[in-house]
Amino acid sequence: MSTPADVRTPEEISVPVQGGDLAALYWAADAPGAPLVVLVHGITGNAMVWGKVAAELAGGCEVVAPDLRGRARSAGLPGPYGLSAHAADLTALLERFGADGEAGADATVLVGHSMGGFVAALATAGSARDLVHGLVLVDGGLPFAVPPAADTDDMLAAFLGSSLERLDRSFPELPAVRAFWSEHPAVGPWVGDPAVAEFLMRDLTGSEPDLHSAVVHEAVRVDGADMLRNEAVLEATTDLPVPATLLWATRGMAGEVPGLYDEVRLAGMGLHDAHVTAREVPDTDHWSILWTEQGVAAVTAAVRAAAARTPLS
Template identity: 45%
Template sequence: MTPTGTTPAAVSAGPEPLSFEELRVPVPGGDLAVLRWPASVPRAPTVLALHGITANGLSWGAVARHLAGRATLLAPDLRGRAGSSGLPGPYGIDAHADDVAVVAEALAPERPVLAGHSMGAFTAALASVRHPERFGPLLLVDGGVGFPAPTHLSPDELMTAVIGPAMDRLSMTFQDRTAYREFWQAHPSFADRWTPETEAYIQRDLVGTEPVMRSSCRLEAVRTDGIGLFDEDVLAAVRSLPVPATLLWAERGLMDEPQGLYDPGRLAAAALDGTGVTPLPAPDTNHYTVLTGESGAALVADLLLKSAGVESA
């Protein structure tokens, strides 16, 4: 478990990414890549943070900057993505949950705060239930609370309904890194919100050589994980948490549309009373910028520090 990398160069205006270490943690089938932003103060807490279904650990880069060294942040590339793309199956939310427990044992044995965005939030909830001795409080960022799947849809139809555009990207090729940047900059959720941290995050995903480059995400992993989000155990995890949790929900959706994944009506229907989950809105954010945007990342960092018992600045 030694450092093997630093942040790639960024080219856009905005905050510069912080340097990080890339560690390798042995898990079943090989090594999991884990990004680490170390704390700069003594006796600082540790946060273990999980990314979304087609993302990677650098999606937490803006949060790392806002933590400002007051906590160590660990962000793995989950099995089948970026630095962990070579790991074989079996995939699925339960496999990720068990991998995360191994990371906690190796790098954060004193029950870190556990956070997750989107699919990572469902993984965090299940990991907390399956391995309650490993983790402290939870922060679920625009995910973790689900709804039963429509019974008339096939698994492929479910995937199309939930993450169709993201799945399409995994089959695309790009001439070079500039083409990949331009593809993402055209995404409505990132319009006018591009930063060097966003650049570093999306470029970590790109593999291959010019003129045939592609996403590092393994299609089999993404498909298995997406279908797994509707598994009964995954949906039930948020109702069996052994620790308190905050659900930070974005006001807008995956394509920056007005309807987000959650709203007061949907949260009321989810009946979270008695679960220990406290919903909290993140104003003026969408599904992506609740994590990567300035206001979203600052709010996430503040909530992580409060969960760890650290007074925010």
């Protein structure tokens, strides 16, 4: 699987954090003073899920996409896990890049997909409060519909499906990995896309005939419980120091309708009072909102508006 021609090759970097080094991908800006954009992936993802978005932003922005603690090249970082640990790691990354939230400073925008939206919101409302100018949430960051009595592990299994199942599997060769993902109702149509192939490759560790996901299962369990049940996490968007945009997909994790959000649920969340603007990205699901032409256009437009500190048109 080669690097696609339409994606700038990022630099592999590391940032000192509690317990070791956080791995990240870095796309440089073409000129000094460009906005700093930090892209935060979801619960079993990695930095390269943002490949298409980063390709559009690179050059005009300084772009950093970390592998969160317990994922991909950051799999070796120890616990404790949890979204507050990820928020602290993000804050360390922002400080490493000289982020400054003062009105006259170069703009800094946090962007989070799925669980990454909760992490970005928690950091913006807390430890990175004085470092961020704008926040973009991509199909995440606001509470999901979770029955109060539901078992958290059962909810995670239902929510993640085969994305969680793969963590306990071993693959003898790369074609077996591709075959596994080809059966996923939302990811399957994308496995032949070069940028998505890079994302799937980054998830792997080991060697043939024992390839497996680098994701630490315990990290997913702890982080998932925070995402579904932790009140401080779920309420982070009620105390943001900056305006935020939520971009939500019409379809869900497996391409189902409704998706994680819909107009009825969002109408009852008090988003206006929280200064969160919600926009649907039509004909996308939870994954393709980062990969389709309209999804990438929506995300990059929201990022540029946040960096310019202007409303999204």
